[in-house]
Amino acid sequence: MALVELSDIQFNYSDKELYKSITLKINNGEHCCLVGINGSGKTTLLNILVGEIKPDKGKVYWTPGTTFSYLDQQLKVAVNMPVSEYLYGVYKDLFDKEKRMEQLYEEAANGEGDYEKLLSKAEKLGDELMNSSFYSLQEKVGRLTDGLGFLKEQLETPLKQLSSGQREKAYLAKMLLEEKDVLIMDEPTNFLDANQVDWLTNYLVSYPKAFLIVSHDQEFLRKIANVVFVLENQTCTRYKGTFDHYLEQHELDKEQYMKNYIAQQRYIKKEETFIAKHIVRATSSKAAKSRRARLEHLDRLESPQNEDGKVYFAFPFTHDVGKEVLKVNELQIGYEYPLIDPISFTLMKGQKIAILGQNGVGKTTFVKTILGVISSLGGSYEWLKGTEINYFNQDEKIDLSLTPFEYIRQHYPEMSNTDIRKALGATGVKKEMALRKMNELSGGEISKTRFALMCRKKSNFLVLDEPTNHLDQKAKDALFDAIERFPGAVILISHEKDFYDGLVDYELHF
Numbered sequence: 001m002a003l004v005e006l007s008d009i010q011f012n013y014s015d016k017e018l019y020k021s022i023t024l025k026i027n028n029g030e031h032c033c034l035v036g037i038n039g040s041g042k043t044t045l046l047n048i049l050v051g052e053i054k055p056d057k058g059k060v061y062w063t064p065g066t067t068f069s070y071l072d073q074q075l076k077v078a079v080n081m082p083v084s085e086y087l088y089g090v091y092k093d094l095f096d097k098e099k100r101m102e103q104l105y106e107e108a109a110n111g112e113g114d115y116e117k118l119l120s121k122a123e124k125l126g127d128e129l130m131n132s133s134f135y136s137l138q139e140k141v142g143r144l145t146d147g148l149g150f151l152k153e154q155l156e157t158p159l160k161q162l163s164s165g166q167r168e169k170a171y172l173a174k175m176l177l178e179e180k181d182v183l184i185m186d187e188p189t190n191f192l193d194a195n196q197v198d199w200l201t202n203y204l205v206s207y208p209k210a211f212l213i214v215s216h217d218q219e220f221l222r223k224i225a226n227v228v229f230v231l232e233n234q235t236c237t238r239y240k241g242t243f244d245h246y247l248e249q250h251e252l253d254k255e256q257y258m259k260n261y262i263a264q265q266r267y268i269k270k271e272e273t274f275i276a277k278h279i280v281r282a283t284s285s286k287a288a289k290s291r292r293a294r295l296e297h298l299d300r301l302e303s304p305q306n307e308d309g310k311v312y313f314a315f316p317f318t319h320d321v322g323k324e325v326l327k328v329n330e331l332q333i334g335y336e337y338p339l340i341d342p343i344s345f346t347l348m349k350g351q352k353i354a355i356l357g358q359n360g361v362g363k364t365t366f367v368k369t370i371l372g373v374i375s376s377l378g379g380s381y382e383w384l385k386g387t388e389i390n391y392f393n394q395d396e397k398i399d400l401s402l403t404p405f406e407y408i409r410q411h412y413p414e415m416s417n418t419d420i421r422k423a424l425g426a427t428g429v430k431k432e433m434a435l436r437k438m439n440e441l442s443g444g445e446i447s448k449t450r451f452a453l454m455c456r457k458k459s460n461f462l463v464l465d466e467p468t469n470h471l472d473q474k475a476k477d478a479l480f481d482a483i484e485r486f487p488g489a490v491i492l493i494s495h496e497k498d499f500y501d502g503l504v505d506y507e508l509h510f
Contacts, residue, residue, distance in 0.1 A: 001028050003066045003182055003210055009048060009058035011041070013440055016432050018044060020234035020302065022058070026182060026227075031204065032212045033221045033243070036231035038444030038472045039433060042214045043186055045231065046070070049212075050184060068182040069175045071168075083162070083170050084155040087141055090177045094134045101125040144173055147199035148192070149358045164395050165191035165359040176203065183211035187443065189220055190469040193358050193495045216444075216472050218243065219498065233257070233302040254304070261301045271295055311428040311475045313451055313482035318458040321386045323349050325461065325489045326370070330379035333362050333369045340510055342379055352483065352490040354500040357510030363493045364394065364465055366510070371463065390459035392450065394466040394493075400439035404429050404449040407438070411453055427452040428475060443470030451479070460488035467492075468499050 002025045009022035018041045026032055034042050047053040048060060050070045062068075079086070088095070104122035108115050129135070145155060148169045159167055168191045175183060189197050197220060204211060204224045212229075215221055221228075221243045228239040228246035237253070239246040275292050278284035330342040339362035347353060355363050368374045370381045371391065402410065408420045415423075424434045427448040438446050447470050462483065468476050476499060483490055484503060494500045500507075 002026065002063065003028055004049065004060070004062045004068070006045075006049065007059050007061070009045075009055045009060075011044065011048065011053070011055050013436055016436075017234060019055075019236075022231075022236045024049075024229055024236050024238070026210050026212060028181075028210060029208065030210050030227050031207070031225055032210070032227040032229060033225040034212060034214045034229045034231065035216075035221070038428065038442055038448065038470070038475065040231040041442075042231055043442050045236075046184055046186055046212070046214065066182065067178075067180040068184055069178050069180045071172055071175055071183075071185040071188055079159050082156045082158055083145075083150065084141075086159060086170060087145070087174055087177060088137070090174060091134070091137055094129060094132055094137070097125050097129055098134065101129070141177065144176060147196065147203070148173055149196050149360065151360065154360060163360055163364065165364075169196075169359065172200075179209070181209050183207070183209070183213075185211065185213045185215075187215055187470060188213065189215060189217050189495070190466070191359060193356075194497060196359070197495070216470070216476070217496070218473070233304060235302075257301070258304055261304060264298075264301050268295065268298070268300075310426075311448070311478040312426045313478050314426075314455055315390060315462060315482055315486050316455070316458040317487050318388050318460050319386070320487075321349065321384045321460055325349055325351075325384045325387060326381065328370065328379075328381045331366075331369065331376055331381050332378035333365050333374070334377050335365075335374075338377055339365060343510075344379075345508060347489050347491070350487060350489060351506075352492065352504045354492045354494060354504040354507045355510060356494075356507050361510045363510055367391075367463055367465055367491065367493065387461050388459045389461045389463055390454055390457050392454060392462075392464045392467045394469065396450070398438065398446065398450070400446075401437055403435050403437055404441075404445075404452070405434045407449055408453060408456075412456060423452045423456060424449065427455065427478075444472055444475065447471055448475060462486060462488065462490045462492075464490065465493045466495065468494060468496055 004026050006022055006024040009019055009024075010017070011019045022045065024045075034045065036042050044053060048055050050068065051060065081089075101122050104118050104125070107113055108118035108122065112118075133140070150166075150169070150173075154162065154166060159170055162170065172185075172188060175185075188200065192200060197217075201220060201223050204213075213221070213224070225243050226241065228241075228243055230237050230239065230246070230250060237250075239249055271291050272295070275288045275295075278288040279292070281288075324346050326347040328346070329344050331344070332338045332342050333340065343366065355366065357363055365374060369376050370383075371389065398407070404424050405420055408415065408423060412420075421434060424430070429445060429448050429452060433441065433445060438449065441449075447467070451467075464483070467479060471479065480499060480503060483492070490504075492500055492504060
């Protein structure tokens with residue numbers, strides 16, 4: 001049975017047609033993923049699905065009574081309540097029942113009404129709580145928070161005081177506890193480390209209900225999906241089966257689509273040539289007009305999306321410095337108290353290291369400490385004189401009302417329009433995309449815009465905090481090559497082993 005169905009969805013951004021005709025159906029219990037290159041409209045389609053964006057044409061139909069929850073790419077909630085209170089809030093109706101049951105028992109004990117009726121009502125509520133597994137909630141919530149890597153003290157921390165990654169994990173935890181009929185998640189692994197991705201994978205594989213997930217982590221999708229939707233050429237194609245089956249069949253379908261597109265273009269050119277030649281001739285004008293009418297009603301295939309279009313990153317190098325670029329000695333990081341044991345290491349000229357560890361352990365805090373954004377709690381760090389740093393901050397706040405073009409112009413007002421276009425185009429932000437406000441772009445397109453800016457800055461030291469979040473595989477490959485070519489030193493924070501493995505000289509585990 002279909003839980004939700006999209007039919008003939010069309011949507012435009014400004015004067016660009018994003019979807020020509022989208023059909024999508026999720027059935028009960030299906031484990032679905034949605035894939036496509038950056039800019040194909042995956043996040044927009046999720047927002048249409050949940051009603052946050054209205055399509056220009058077409059229908060979204062949810063079967064009455066179907067429940068869903070949505071984990072957005074850019075969650076904005078930040079509240080004062082502790083994580084534990086936030087999570088247990090999912091079961092507020094059960095806690096209210098428990099409170100009412102206790103009141104009834106107290107009233108019966110105090111002789112405040114009909115003893116038997118009060119007792120009967122209280123026992124009925126107790127049975128309902130028992131049938132709802134109320135008395136095993138603590139164990140259930142504990143398994144989930146342990147799996148997602150929450151420390152005991154973090155559960156009593158207000159949400160707004162958590163790191164962005166920890167806060168998003170709290171939203172994910174709440175979503176999983178709600179156990180809705182359809183879970184909708186946009187890049188859920190971006191803020192999870194490898195162990196937590198494994199835990200989430202196992203959870204989703206055994207999830208008895210349906211879900212739809214957008215992710216660029218192919219290994220993750222390979223394990224969880226039994227239905228794949230692919231967005232390309234302004235349409236959505238459904239593949240039933242494993243992710244590997246999709247990859248194999250999709251290649252065959254792309255080849256056939258290209259053959260059909262080429263054949264149609266040849267037909268159109270032939271017909272247009274005939275029309276141009278005969279439209280003014282008295283003897284053949286009628287035939288030319290007839291052919292023109294057929295062309296006007298032809299269902300034209302869209303030009304195949306250029307998935308192989310080049311994405312190129314290059315971080316300009318400024319100058320060499322001495323041998324020991326960064327010395328860290330017994331450095332203590334944290335806020336009111338140290339997050340981890342003191343850190344000591346020396347980073348040599350040209351070395352590339354990966355900083356690994358669970359979310360919330362202090363990786364980003366360490367980077368912000370050595371960059372002077374946060375004060376240390378003890379110990380020391382020393383940059384070699386002449387070190388110039390280029391920093392990708394995963395938590396950077398960007399004015400999303402700007403277009404990518406305006407974002408680059410804001411930082412480099414002296415650049416010509418042509419040079420700005422070239423800089424954005426190199427990283428995959430091409431044509432009209434450069435003139436759309438960033439709140440209309442996907443997370444991957446925003447990241448590419450930020451890299452276009454970084455690729456203008458000369459440096460001899462790169463600090464990259466989760467740079468692959470939201471990037472499609474083509475962009476990840478281009479980023480890997482750029483880091484590998486960079487002759488300076490690099491500190492990389494990443495949860496994607498497939499990305500940093502073979503790229504760095506050594507790993508530093510927090």
